[in-house]
Amino acid sequence: MTSATTTPRSVSRDSIFAGGEWVSPSTTAEIILESPVDLSEVGRAPDAIAADVDRAVRAAREAFDHGPWGRMSPAERADWLDKLADEMERRGLDTAELITAEIGQPISVSRPWASVRPITHLRYYAKVARRPDFEEEERPNIHGDGNSIIRREPLGVAALIVPWNHPQASLTLKLGPALAAGCTVVIKPAAETALDVFAFAEASLAIGMPPGVINIVPGGRETGQALVDHPGIDKISFTGSAEAGRQIASAGGRRLIPVTLELGGKSAAIVLESADLDKAFTSLRHAIFDNSGQICAMMSRVLAPASMYDEVRDRLVALAGDLKVGDPHDESTELGPLVSGRIHERVSGMVDRARAAGAQVLTGGQSLPSTGYFYAPTVITGAAEDSEIVQEEIFGPVVTLMSYNGVDDAVRIANDSHYGLAGAVYGAEDEIVGVARRIRTGSIGLNGYRPDFNTPYGGYKDSGLGREFGAEAVRNFQEVKSIWR
Structure with missing residues (x-):
């Protein structure tokens, strides 16, 4: 930092x-x-x-x-x-x-x-x-x-x-x-x-x-x-x-x-077996952590196939550790502080409760040594599908990683949310559109998430x-x- x-x-x-x-x-x-x-x-x-x-x-x-x-x-x-x-x-x-x-x-x-x-x-x-x-x-x-x-x-x-x-x-x-x-x-x-x-x-x-x-x-x-x-x-x-x-x-x-x-949103990024992980993680760097995660359309859930789970996990941890957190006036800073003590307390409280419920905090999960409201980029795994950390909007630099077995399971997990604002699917071109059509969300990106201002934007459900x-x-x-x- x-x-x-x-x-x-x-x-x-x-x-x-x-x-x-x-x-x-x-x-x-x-x-x-x-x-x-x-x-x-x-x-x-x-x-x-x-x-x-x-x-x-x-x-x-x-x-x-x-x-x-x-x-x-x-x-x-x-x-x-x-x-x-x-x-x-x-x-x-x-x-x-x-x-x-x-x-x-x-x-x-x-x-x-x-x-x-x-x-x-x-x-x-x-x-x-x-x-x-x-x-x-x-x-x-x-x-x-x-x-x-x-x-x-x-x-x-x-x-x-x-x-x-x-x-x-x-x-x-x-x-x-x-x-x-x-x-x-x-x-x-x-x-x-x-x-x-x-x-x-x-x-x-x-x-x-x-x-x-x-x-x-x-x-x-x-x-x-x-x-x-x-x-x-x-x-x-x-x-x-x-x-x-x-x-x-x-x-x-x-x-x-x-x-x-x-x-609000609780958007899922679905990584398919056909995904190019190098390109996917170039996108996810921003899709998860931009503005310290304080964007309603952030990909705060990453869904990885069981066959690629370990590699996706390791890449997520490395990504979180590579982000430059610090002085927002510095041109090279990627993540600044959370906006207020109230938001900082909300984010840290949700992570602490997830940890107490048995989820694993692979990296981050703590405030950074500073006078301000800085919070470390955090990756969580092992959280129950119905847990607070998986279901509720965090509005901070925190992502949960979940494993799935087959595309139908990925679609089920992605749709298991009372939100429906955004999402992304990473994979081969002949596969991702079909998956995107099955996700109950107002917008979804293909091999990235970059809303097009010329098209309607909004949410399903809550x-x-x-x-x-x-x-x-x-x-x-x-x-x-x-x-x-």
């Missing part, structure tokens, strides 16, 4: 962003962001209360009901998205540095995820907005006596509740399609990343975006609850835990408003409702109107 450098100086915000203005919050309560590297203070932001949420929602409501945004043509909104992308691009490197300070994400990860992908998302949805499919005018009536018009209109005010692990990219996956559709938005970032989100406020002011289109209220769970329950919200898009997703789905159901949920990515994501923020002739 490399030693950590000093966290950059503290950055603070004392306002929320509503109606195109910096607004003093209705509370003196603050979120104090702690560096997971050395526990120093990274910065402070308002811990918004219901009155602040109300102000932001009212601003978004006014902008939607009476402002120009929803009345623009999709092509006009596309021009604004391109302007926003250009302005965010100028801030990208500084934003990446701030995210590394906020959550300890290695700078080699935060740069593409904060200064490249979000910009790509915004420009992609600008292109989608320019497509001529917001209104279909030539659908023949079934009676053969005329044509009908099918319009896709913006839902209204959308609540965007985003996670901390990739805060900028997770936001633009919601913001891009929402704005393209013609919605106005209220953004609630995770408390752990309550600072970097304000780059969107600065950018929207810099380009002169109509006031109230983008509104931001930082805060914790109570802030999110106030936003979800607000009667001025027409749509909720949430990324986070399955537990919180159920509560949000229930709130949306009570009000009969649409909800999109991208939730991994969520609806789909993000692709042109289809705009539909999440639209109503459909039929005009009959």
Whole structure:
């Protein structure tokens, strides 16, 4: 493990962003962001209360009901998205540095995820907005006596509740399609990343975006609850835990408003006997351990055929030992700390309970000597199929290895989960597609896992409702109107 450098100086915000203005919050309560590297203070932001949420929602409501945004043509909104992308691009490197300070994400990860992908998302949805499919005018009536018009209109005010692990990219996956559709938005970032989100406020002011289109209220769970329950919200898009997703789905159901949920995962990587292990492990290095395992689509279960179990085990242990853990500001660091003491306690507790239940910790399974929340890359074997470590999302650098006998057994084990977000199959080209089709998951990779932004992404079962990515994501923020002739 490399030693950590000093966290950059503290950055603070004392306002929320509503109606195109910096607004003093209705509370003196603050979120104090702690560096997971050395526990120093990274910065402070308002811990918004219901009155602040109300102000932001009212601003978004006014902008939607009476402002120009929803009345623009999709092509006009596309021009604004391109302007926003250009302005965010100028801030990208500084934003990446701030995210590394906020959550300890290695700078080699935060740069593409904060200064490249979000910009790509915004420009992609600008292109989608320019497509001529917001209104279909030539659908023949079934009676053969005329044509009908099918319009896709913006839902209204959308609540965007985003996670901390990739805060900028997770936001633009919601913001891009929402704005393209013609919605106005209220953004609630995770408390752990309550600072970097304000780059969107600065950018929207810099380009002169109509006031109230983008509104931001930082805060914790109570802030999110106030936003979800607000009667001025027409749509909720949430990324986070399955537990919180159920509560949000229930709130949306009570009000009969649409909800999109991208939730947790417990994804399996199936290694077939025909797999090229050198190529497979080049992929698994990232598919298991990127961002210290703090990604919902991580391959936290590896399934190996009995005939190759020992070799896969030894390679996994060697891989975990080869990863460079340390200072996230160091360009060569692969794994930084876990984001917080709460997550560190969760990960270490799950590993300790697995060990106590009889599982073997082949490597790792302990905190690393440091002031911060560093945890060693960990490989576990011998855990029961129904055990917590196998069934529940860990959100840390921990992988369980399991053996199977035949492809049917591998499919059974992979599907034995209440999650269904991601997965991967490694093997010969003539075999892997057939196996992938049998896995109950929203996305699955062939000889690797790299989601294609141009295609729908989401989960089965407890991994969520609806789909993000692709042109289809705009539909999440639209109503459909039929005009009959």
